[in-house]
Amino acid sequence: KNQVEQSPQSLIILEGKNCTLQCNYTVSPFSNLRWYKQDTGRGPVSLTIMTFSENTKSNGRYTATLDADTKQSSLHITASQLSDSASYICVVSVPGGYNKLIFGAGTRLAVHP
Amino acid sequence: EPEVTQTPSHQVTQMGQEVILRCVPISNHLYFYWYRQILGQKVEFLVSFYNNEISEKSEIFDDQFSVERPDGSNFTLKIRSTKLEDSAMYFCASRHRSGTGAPRSDEQFFGPGTRLTVL
Numbered sequence: 191k192n193q194v195e196q197s198p199q200s201l202i203i204l205e206g207k208n209c210t211l212q213c214n215y216t217v218s219p220f221s222n223l224r225w226y227k228q229d230t231g232r233g234p235v236s237l238t239i240m241t242f243s244e245n246t247k248s249n250g251r252y253t254a255t256l257d258a259d260t261k262q263s264s265l266h267i268t269a270s271q272l273s274d275s276a277s278y279i280c281v282v283s284v285p286g287g288y289n290k291l292i293f294g295a296g297t298r299l300a301v302h303p
Numbered sequence: 304e305p306e307v308t309q310t311p312s313h314q315v316t317q318m319g320q321e322v323i324l325r326c327v328p329i330s331n332h333l334y335f336y337w338y339r340q341i342l343g344q345k346v347e348f349l350v351s352f353y354n355n356e357i358s359e360k361s362e363i364f365d366d367q368f369s370v371e372r373p374d375g376s377n378f379t380l381k382i383r384s385t386k387l388e389d390s391a392m393y394f395c396a397s398r399h400r401s402g403t404g405a406p407r408s409d410e411q412f413f414g415p416g417t418r419l420t421v422l
Contacts, residue, residue, distance in 0.1 A: 222409060233307075233394050233413030234346065279346070288358045289334065289398060289409050293346040 192217040194294035196280050202300045207270055211297045213263040213280030221283040225254050225265045228277045228296065237265070237278075270301045305329045307414035309395050315420045319384050324417045326378045326395030334398040335378045336411060337370065339363070339391040346394065352378065385421045392416040 194215045203209050215223070222241045226234035238247040238254040240263075246255050251274075253266045265278055277296040284290045308327045316322050328335050337349040350360040352370055369381045378397075382389055396411040 224410075231392075231416070231418070233396075233415050235413070236410055239410060283409055288351045288353065289411065290348055290351065290359060291338075291346075291411065292348070295345040 192282070192284070192292050194280055194282050194292055196294040196297050198297055199295070200298040200300070202302060203270055205270060205272055205301055205303050208266065208268045209270060209299065211265045211267075211278050211280075211299070213265070213294055215261050215263070215280070215282050215292075215294075217282040217284065217292055218261075219285055221285040221289070223254075223256055223263050224281045224283065224291075225252070225263075226279045226281055228279055230276070234279055234281075267299075270299075272301050272303060275299060275301045307395055307397055307412050309393075309414040309417050311417060312415065313418045313420070315422065316385055318387060318421055322382050322385055322419065324380045324382075324393050324395075324419070326380070326397075326414055327376055328378055328395065328397030329399075329412055330376070332397035332399050332412075334358075334400075334411075335370075335372070336396040336398075337380045338394045338396065338413075340394065340416075341388075341391045349380075349393075382419075385419075387421050390419055390421045392418050 197212045224239045225237045228234045240247045240256045242258045251268045256263045277298050279296040280294040282292045310325045335352040340346045350364045351358045367383045394416045395414040398411045
């Protein structure tokens with residue numbers, strides 16, 4: 191069964207600190223892996239998209255890594271800011287023209303001053 | 304910057320009533336989607352729509368649900384007879400064109416969501 195699992199479920203860090211969020215998936219084959227940021231009550235916003243041949247992708251203070259052999263991905267956030275408080279969702283895209291997305295449950299990150 | 308819009312932002316309805324959730328996708332996009340997210344749970348795929356027909360639907364998308372693109376700009380989700388368990392956030396998303404292997408062509412842009420509360 192195609193699944194995306196994320197850890198930790200929630201995380202609290204102090205402003206300015208770094209953190210790493212984990213994602214394991216069983217989706218196979220897959221087209222690409224994405225990380226989304228979702229603020230409370232809002233729609234997901236794309237942070238990074240990686241194909242199976244890419245190992246790392248950065249977007250400002252966000253850096254995603256992908257190991258297609260072990261089916262693991264991580265999202266590293268550096269120098270966290272209060273505005274980083276949100277849910278971070280790992281999403282895997284299934285191949286095919288219709289681009290079906292399979293979502294993880296997300297990691298809820300709280301950045302405290 | 305173009306964005307997906309959804310109305311209303313919050314809909315409250317009585318069980319058994321019909322609701323229509325509306326979305327305006329990004330104007331040059333070709334693929335359209337509905338997702339839902341029950342409070343505290345993960346986002347779930349409902350349906351994809353392309354070339355004026357449903358291309359794929361999930362088990363959740365039963366006969367009570369229907370989608371329509373009535374006028375070339377709006378994309379609607381109708382729930383014929385709402386149930387308590389339909390209470391959720393409903394997200395519309397759109398995508399420009401078919402995947403070519405380039406990740407950006409696969410990117411789905413999400414709207415802000417409609418919170419549906421069934422009483």
